[in-house]
Amino acid sequence: xxxxxxxxxxxxxxxxxxxxxxxxxxxxxxxxxxxxxxxxxxxxxxxxxxxxxxxxxxxxxxxxxxxxxxxxxxxxxxxxxxxxxxxxxxxxxxxxxxxxxxxxxxxxxxxxxxxxxxxxxxxxxxxxxxxxxxxxxxxxxxxxxxxxxxxxxxxxxxxxxxxxxxxxxxxxxxxxxxxxxxxxxxxxxxxxxxxxxxxxxxxxxxxxxxxxxxxxxxxxxxxxxxxxxxxxxxxxxxxxxxxxxxxxxxxxxxxxxxxxxxxxxxxxxxxxxxxxxxxxxxxxxxxxxxxxxxxxxxxxxxxxxxxxxxxxxxxxxxxxxxxxxxxxxxxxxxxxxxxxxxxxx
Amino acid sequence: xxxxxxxxxxxxxxxxxxxxxxxxxxxxxxxxxxxxxxxxxxxxxxxxxxxxxxxxxxxxxxxxxxxxxxxxxxxxxxxxxxxxxxxxxxxxxxxxxxxxxxxxxxxxxxxxxxxxxxxxxxxxxxxxxxxxxxxxxxxxxxxxxxxxxxxxxxxxxxxxxxxxxxxxxxxxxxxxxxxxxxxxxxxxxxxxxxxxxxxxxxxxxxxxxxxxxxxxxxxxxxxxxxxxxxxxxxxxxxxxxxxxxxxxxxxxxxxxxxxxxxxxxxxxxxxxxxxxxxxxxxxxxxxxxxxxxxxxxxxxxxxxxxxxxxxxxxxxxxxxxxxxxxxxxxxxxxxxxxxxxxxxx
Numbered sequence: 276x277x278x279x280x281x282x283x284x285x286x287x288x289x290x291x292x293x294x295x296x297x298x299x300x301x302x303x304x305x306x307x308x309x310x311x312x313x314x315x316x317x318x319x320x321x322x323x324x325x326x327x328x329x330x331x332x333x334x335x336x337x338x339x340x341x342x343x344x345x346x347x348x349x350x351x352x353x354x355x356x357x358x359x360x361x362x363x364x365x366x367x368x369x370x371x372x373x374x375x376x377x378x379x380x381x382x383x384x385x386x387x388x389x390x391x392x393x394x395x396x397x398x399x400x401x402x403x404x405x406x407x408x409x410x411x412x413x414x415x416x417x418x419x420x421x422x423x424x425x426x427x428x429x430x431x432x433x434x435x436x437x438x439x440x441x442x443x444x445x446x447x448x449x450x451x452x453x454x455x456x457x458x459x460x461x462x463x464x465x466x467x468x469x470x471x472x473x474x475x476x477x478x479x480x481x482x483x484x485x486x487x488x489x490x491x492x493x494x495x496x497x498x499x500x501x502x503x504x505x506x507x508x509x510x511x512x513x514x515x516x517x518x519x520x521x522x523x524x525x526x527x528x529x530x531x532x533x534x535x536x537x538x539x540x541x542x543x544x545x546x547x548x549x550x551x552x553x554x555x556x557x558x559x560x561x562x563x564x565x566x567x568x569x570x571x572x573x574x575x576x577x578x579x580x581x582x583x584x585x586x587x588x589x590x591x592x593x594x595x596x597x598x599x600x601x602x603x604x605x606x607x608x609x610x611x612x613x614x615x616x617x618x619x620x
Numbered sequence: 621x622x623x624x625x626x627x628x629x630x631x632x633x634x635x636x637x638x639x640x641x642x643x644x645x646x647x648x649x650x651x652x653x654x655x656x657x658x659x660x661x662x663x664x665x666x667x668x669x670x671x672x673x674x675x676x677x678x679x680x681x682x683x684x685x686x687x688x689x690x691x692x693x694x695x696x697x698x699x700x701x702x703x704x705x706x707x708x709x710x711x712x713x714x715x716x717x718x719x720x721x722x723x724x725x726x727x728x729x730x731x732x733x734x735x736x737x738x739x740x741x742x743x744x745x746x747x748x749x750x751x752x753x754x755x756x757x758x759x760x761x762x763x764x765x766x767x768x769x770x771x772x773x774x775x776x777x778x779x780x781x782x783x784x785x786x787x788x789x790x791x792x793x794x795x796x797x798x799x800x801x802x803x804x805x806x807x808x809x810x811x812x813x814x815x816x817x818x819x820x821x822x823x824x825x826x827x828x829x830x831x832x833x834x835x836x837x838x839x840x841x842x843x844x845x846x847x848x849x850x851x852x853x854x855x856x857x858x859x860x861x862x863x864x865x866x867x868x869x870x871x872x873x874x875x876x877x878x879x880x881x882x883x884x885x886x887x888x889x890x891x892x893x894x895x896x897x898x899x900x901x902x903x904x905x906x907x908x909x910x911x912x913x914x915x916x917x918x919x920x921x922x923x924x925x926x927x928x929x930x931x932x933x934x935x936x937x938x939x940x941x942x943x944x945x946x947x948x949x950x951x952x953x954x955x956x957x958x959x960x961x962x963x964x965x
Contacts, residue, residue: 314704314706315660315687315689317687321858321859321862322859322862322863323863325859332692333692333694333695333699336692336695336701336703337695337699337701340701340702340703340704341703341704342660342662342689342703342704342705342708343689344660344687344688344689344690345689345690347677347678347681347831347834348858349678349830349831349856349858349882349883350678350681350682350831353830353831353882353883354678354682354831354832354882356681356682356685357685358681358685358686358687359659359685359686359687360687361659363687376858479824479851485694485698486692486694486695486698486699487699489692497863497864500863500864500866500867501863501866504866504867506824506851506853506867508851508853511694513666513693513694513721514666514667514670517666517667518667518668518842518845518846519842519845521845521846521849521955522845522849522851537694537698537699538694538698610866
């Protein structure tokens with residue numbers, strides 16, 4: 276068994292542990308945020324962690340009403356800008372905790388008197404040292420280069436934090452059901468493995484989603500690119516119609532992440548448009564209606580609050596990327612040209 | 621002469637007119653922003669205009685110190701979130717002024733008592749009606765589907781606004797030199813046309829830049845995709861090293877936008893890395909040093925403040941996309957599957 280496959284399967288336990296053991300630390304951070312009447316969440320991250328940031332970008336505004344800004348670290352590292360934050364919570368996300376440029380954003384924010392926190396797997400890291408509050412992923416060592424369990428752990432930590440600052444108290448409770456639900460998605464692995472074979476010679480594809488699942492599109496596309504060297508490109512279904520759809524021709528493969536929820540109707544209509552254009556669609560959904568348009572349907576056997584779907588649907592993408600890499604004869608644990616920690620200065 | 625080519629060449633006059641006639645309106649908006657002590661700029665846009673938003677994202681934090689958030693319109697249009705802004709300037713950008721979801725962000729912000737403004741080419745439009753302050757692009761009718769002059773007009777309007785709120789008074793003055801500088805870049809057209817032929821059978825490429833020119837990478841990639849159906853994908857040079865670089869193999873074409881400035885050193889080092897991997901590079905720069913690594917060098921004959929380079933360097937990309945479309949036998953004015961106004965709901 277490869278590290279990647281093992282770590283994909285560890286996800287239910289990782290999230291269970293994080294929800295159980297992380298709650299106290301998150302509670303302390305939420306108390307500090309309320310006391311300081313935080314009016315802006317500034318998220319600093321890179322790579323896979325940046326996709327968790329995109330999730331936070333949507334979830335926080337939707338659940339807590341706090342405006343969110345995704346930091347462009349080079350504003351500080353390259354241009355040394357003097358940004359005037361007020362009542363801001365700066366949140367770094369990094370598996371290794373060694374993302375230097377995201378850490379620099381936290382240092383600047385802290386020096387400017389703002390509240391700082393980070394979500395990291397390694398607490399002995401520069402980002403953990405730079406932030407006042409540390410939320411530990413508790414994911415255990417991640418040995419596969421393509422991140423899987425640290426990604427869903429980041430999403431779960433973001434959910435805990437949003438739940439703690441949300442007037443909707445049940446979001447946190449529903450997080451407790453997730454490990455069991457992810458187990459049910461993991462049970463689709465046999466089918467995913469079988470169906471991946473069809474894409475043995477796929478060289479490129481688009482990965483499409485809307486709203487809260489834009490993070491999922493970004494992350495699934497990155498997994499496909501990292502493990503199988505597929506040129507997989509993520510798009511918001513809304514942006515896709517503004518121009519990139521011009522690349523779709525007969526047989527062009529498109530992955531659609533389409534759970535029930537507010538984003539579903541536009542995914543359904545996109546599935547029909549792509550069908551008319553002769554695209555090949557891989558559709559992941561809990562809705563039979565949209566799956567009818569798919570060349571390859573993946574039926575998610577559970578329906579959950581849309582806010583939690585990114586934690587569930589990405590697992591299908593991880594498994595697909597893993598098995599596609601195997602079908603293509605690649606080692607998913609060791610993609611060419613990648614290092615686990617990338618330091619951007 | 622196609623509309624696209626004509627409109628590319630209109631850019632110096634469009635910017636000259638905008639700087640001359642737009643200054644009064646921008647001045648009024650800046651006075652209102654100062655009076656209300658704006659502490660957050662919220663930018664709402666889609667498609668090409670969103671690339672102008674990415675430019676604003678960098679330029680405002682660097683030049684004015686005001687934190688910037690790029691709105692995710694679906695937070696409002698899909699999820700009907702109740703975001704608690706304070707002392708916020710919501711800025712919409714849209715050529716047609718008909719981008720419904722970006723307009724919805726302005727409506728929400730205005731209803732919540734925030735300052736609202738927009739940059740539009742059509743003042744008889746829903747976005748212009750929704751905003752208190754309207755900055756008119758004054759670009760004239762844009763008939764080509766791929767936007768060119770309305771994009772650089774948006775950037776110039778963003779510069780005017782940032783200059784008005786910046787403690788650095790000379791940025792606005794330097795904008796006055798731009799029309800002449802763009803003329804000098806337009807003079808490269810013969811060379812661009814000649815060199816585009818080499819890419820007759822290019823099917824895909826990466827477009828790379830850093831910092832302020834990430835907007836340029838996004839916009840050049842979109843132009844290539846729209847006009848020539850090239851799968852052109854934009855990346856921050858920093859993010860590219862985190863994973864996507866795995867797709868680079870012998871002969872893979874990469875466009876590098878590399879003007880002098882704070883972003884230059886990392887572009888130079890990326891050019892070397894790509895050279896070692898056998899990539900084919902098209903490099904646009906005013907620096908001979910980096911151009912030595914290029915299969916196709918485009919030497920920009922002028923050196924300007926990095927803050928203004930996005931207005932200059934994108935012109936090379938527009939001309940390249942235009943001539944590549946011609947070489948490929950495509951009509952750049954009428955890409956398949958595109959409409960001038962895309963309404964996202």
